[in-house]
Amino acid sequence: MRMGVHLSIKAKLVMASSAAQELKSTMEEFNRACNTLSELAFQRDLHRKYDIHHEGYRLIRQETNLPAQHVINAIAKVSAVYTRDQNKWHQFKSHSSVRYDAKSMTLSQDCQTASLTVCPKGRVTGRLQMSARMLKQLCQGELGSAELVYRKGNFYLHISITIPAPGVKQPQGSLGADLGFNRVAVTSDNKFHTAKNIRHKKSCYKRYPPQKILLQKDETISPGQRQ
Numbered sequence: 001m002r003m004g005v006h007l008s009i010k011a012k013l014v015m016a017s018s019a020a021q022e023l024k025s026t027m028e029e030f031n032r033a034c035n036t037l038s039e040l041a042f043q044r045d046l047h048r049k050y051d052i053h054h055e056g057y058r059l060i061r062q063e064t065n066l067p068a069q070h071v072i073n074a075i076a077k078v079s080a081v082y083t084r085d086q087n088k089w090h091q092f093k094s095h096s097s098v099r100y101d102a103k104s105m106t107l108s109q110d111c112q113t114a115s116l117t118v119c120p121k122g123r124v125t126g127r128l129q130m131s132a133r134m135l136k137q138l139c140q141g142e143l144g145s146a147e148l149v150y151r152k153g154n155f156y157l158h159i160s161i162t163i164p165a166p167g168v169k170q171p172q173g174s175l176g177a178d179l180g181f182n183r184v185a186v187t188s189d190n191k192f193h194t195a196k197n198i199r200h201k202k203s204c205y206k207r208y209p210p211q212k213i214l215l216q217k218d219e220t221i222s223p224g225q226r227q
Helices: 019-042 050-062 069-082 130-138 197-206 208-221
Strands: 004-014 096-102 106-108 113-117 123-129 141-149 154-164 177-179 183-187 192-194
Touching: 004 130, 004 141, 019 050, 019 069, 019 096, 019 123, 019 141, 050 069, 069 096, 130 154
Parallel strands: none
Antiparallel strands: 004 123, 004 154, 096 141, 106 113, 113 123, 141 154, 177 183, 183 192
C-alpha cells in the first residue's frame, strides 16, 4: 500500500471587512476559551483530551458564544500543549491561531473560496489566494484540518492535505565495476574511467599546499599598514 505525503498549503484569505471583523471576534473568543481551559487543566492536572472535555466542555459553552465544534477544537488545542509540557501554565494570545476541521470549514469545488464557522452562529466566506502550484495540490489532495492565522492585519489559512506519494521507478538491468589504480573504474558497459583528473588535482596541491597559501595570506600587508 502506497503511503501518502502530508503537505501544508498556505493561502491568504481575502474577504469583506464585516466578515473579517466577525472572524477576528471568533478568534478572540476561541483563545479566551483556550485560556479558561488551560487554567482548568493546569489546576486539576489534566492533559488528556477526554478529561479536559469532561471537565470543561459545559463550562465553555456557558461562558462563551462559541459553537460546539469550536469548543471541541479548543479542547484539542489545549490538550496538545499539555501533552507536550504538563509542568507549565500555558497562556494563549488573543490572536493565536484557530483550528478548523471538516465540520467548521468547507472549500468550494475549485478550492478558491473557503467558508468558515464564526460565533455565535453562521459562516463567513473568503477568497483564497495562493500560487498555481499550491492550488493544484490543494485540488488533488485529501483535505485535513487547517489553522487560521492572523498576521499584520491579514488572515491566512494553513491547510493540511495528503497527496499520494510519487511512485519509485524500478531499476532496469545492472552495472558492474572493476576498481583499479591507473584506471579508477572500468564498468561492464565497456567504459573506462581514468585517474587523469585526480592526478591533475593532486599535482595542484603539491605545487600549492594549503599551508603555504595560508602563510601567504597571513604575511600580506593591508593597504592601511603601508607607509
